[in-house]
Amino acid sequence: MKLGIFAATALLLVSGQAVAAPPQRIMSLKICTDELLLDLVPASRIASVTFLSQEKAALRQWPQAAHLAVNHGSAEEILAARPDLILTDSFTAPSLRPLLAKSGARIVEIPPAENFEQIRAVTRQVAAAVGEVTRGEQLIAAMDAELRQVAAHRPARPVTVAEWGGGGYVPGTGGLFDAMLTAAGARNVERGAFGYYDVETLVAKNPDLLVYGDTYGGTASLRDDQNMHPALLKRYAGRRISYAALYGCGVPEAAHVTRQLQDAIAAAVRTPRPEGAKE
Numbered sequence: 001m002k003l004g005i006f007a008a009t010a011l012l013l014v015s016g017q018a019v020a021a022p023p024q025r026i027m028s029l030k031i032c033t034d035e036l037l038l039d040l041v042p043a044s045r046i047a048s049v050t051f052l053s054q055e056k057a058a059l060r061q062w063p064q065a066a067h068l069a070v071n072h073g074s075a076e077e078i079l080a081a082r083p084d085l086i087l088t089d090s091f092t093a094p095s096l097r098p099l100l101a102k103s104g105a106r107i108v109e110i111p112p113a114e115n116f117e118q119i120r121a122v123t124r125q126v127a128a129a130v131g132e133v134t135r136g137e138q139l140i141a142a143m144d145a146e147l148r149q150v151a152a153h154r155p156a157r158p159v160t161v162a163e164w165g166g167g168g169y170v171p172g173t174g175g176l177f178d179a180m181l182t183a184a185g186a187r188n189v190e191r192g193a194f195g196y197y198d199v200e201t202l203v204a205k206n207p208d209l210l211v212y213g214d215t216y217g218g219t220a221s222l223r224d225d226q227n228m229h230p231a232l233l234k235r236y237a238g239r240r241i242s243y244a245a246l247y248g249c250g251v252p253e254a255a256h257v258t259r260q261l262q263d264a265i266a267a268a269v270r271t272p273r274p275e276g277a278k279e
Contacts, residue, residue: 020131021131022045022130022131022132023045023083023084023085023106023129023130023131024045024084025045025047025081025082025083025084025085026041026045026046026047026083026084026085026086026087026130027046027047027048027071027078027081027083027085027086027087027105028046028048028049028050028086028087028088029050029071029073029078029086029087029088029089029092030050030073030087030088030089030110031050031052031053031058031247031249032089032110032112032113032247032249032250032251033087033088033089033110033126034049034050034052034053034058034062034065035053035058035061035062035246035247035249035251035253036087036110036122036123036126036251037049037087037126037130038053038062038064038065039062039135039139039251039252039253040126040127040130040132040135040136040139041130041132041135043064043067043068045130046068047069047081047082047083048068048069048070048071048077048081048083049065049068049069049070049071050070050071050072050073051070051071051072052247053065053068053070054066054070057214057215057216057244057245057246057247058247060244061244061246061253069081073093073096075096075099078099078100078103079099079103083103083105084104084105084106085105085106085108085129085130086100086103086105086106086107086108087108087110087126087129088100088107088108088109088110089109089110089111089112090109090110090111090112092109106129108125108126108129110122110125110126112250113176113249113250113251114174114175114176114179114250115176115179115250116143116147116179116183116254116255118250119143119250119251119252119254120140120143122250123136123139123140123251123252124136124137124140127139139252140252142252142255143252143253143254143255143256144255146255146256146258146259147183147255147258149259150183150184150185150255150258150259150262151183153185153262153266154184154185154262155185155186155265155266155269158185158186158187159185159186159187159208159209159265159269160186160187160188160189160206160207160208160209161181161186161187161188161189161207161208161209161210161211161265162188162189162190162197162202162205162207162209162210162211163177163210163211163212163213164197164202164210164211164212164227165210165212165213165226165227166213167226168196168197168198168226169194169195169196170189170190170194170195170196170197170202171188171190171194172188172190172191172192172193172194172195173188173190173191173192173193174193175193175194176248176249176250176254177245177248180254180257180258180261181261183255183258184258184259184261184262184265185262186261186262186265189205189207190205199226199229199231199232202232203231203232203235208239208269209236209239209240209241209265209268209269210232210236210239210240210241211240211241211242211243211261211265212240212241212242212243213242213243213244213245213248214242214243214244214245215244215245215246215247237271238268238271239268239269239271240268241261241264241265241267241268242264243257243260243261243264244257244260
C-alpha cells in the first residue's frame with residue numbers, strides 16, 4: 001500500500017506539468033494565435049480573441065468567434081479579462097511587455113509560421129501551452145493527410161502564378177504563400193522575397209494566372225482600380241482565381257487551402273488564353 005502511494009506521488013512529481021490543470025481563461029492578442037486557439041479549445045476556455053476574428057473572412061472558418069469577447073490588445077482589456085494564459089507573437093509592442101509580465105498570466109509568444117514544418121511546430125507549441133497536445137496532433141495529422149493528397153495531384157508542368165490585388169504588393173519566395181504554391185506544384189512569378197509591381201511590370205512578368213487573397217475581397221478600395229486596367233481585363237479573362245488567405249497565418253488549415261488553390265489553378269489553366277496573350 002505504501003509502495004503504491006509512493007509510486008503515485010513520484011508520478012505526480014515527475015509529470016506535474018502534464019497533470020496540471022489546463023488554463024481556463026486564455027486570451028489571444030493576435031489574429032494568428034486566435035486561429036490556433038479556436039482550433040484547439042472550446043469557447044468556454046477563451047477569455048477573448050482579437051477583433052479581427054469577428055470579421056467576415058475569419059468567421060467563415062471559425063464561426064464560434066462570433067460569440068466571444070474581443071480585444072484590441074490594450075492594457076485595460078488585459079487587466080479586465082484577468083487571463084491565466086496570454087498568447088501573442090514576437091512582435092508585441094515594447095510598451096506592453098512590462099504589463100504582460102505583471103499580469104500574473106503565463107505569456108507564450110508564438111513565432112510566425114511560413115512553411116508547413118513551421119506550422120507543425122507552432123501548432124504543437126500552442127497545443128502544449130493550452131493543455132491540448134492530443135488535439136494538436138490531430139490537427140497536424142489532418143494537415144499532413146491533405147498535403148499527401150496535394151502531392152498526388154501535382155501537375156506535370158508548373159504553372160506560373162502572381163498573387164495580385166494588394167496595391168501592387170506581390171509576395172515572393174520564402175513565405176507562406178510560396179510554400180503553398182510549391183506544394184501545389186505551381187511556380188511563384190516573383191523570385192525575390194517580395195516585389196511591388198505596377199500593371200506594366202505584371203504584364204512583362206507574364207504569369208499564367210493571377211491569384212487574389214479573399215480576406216478583404218469585395219471591400220471597396222482604391223486598390224481595386226488596378227484590377228480594372230484594360231490590359232489585365234483582356235489578358236487574364238477567366239484566369240483570375242481567389243483563395244482563402246486566412247490573414248497570412250500559418251495554421252493547419254493552410255493545407256486545405258492549398259488543395260483548394262491547386263484545384264482552382266487546374267481549372268483556370270484549362271481556360272484558353274485570349275488571342276494575343278503570350279504563352
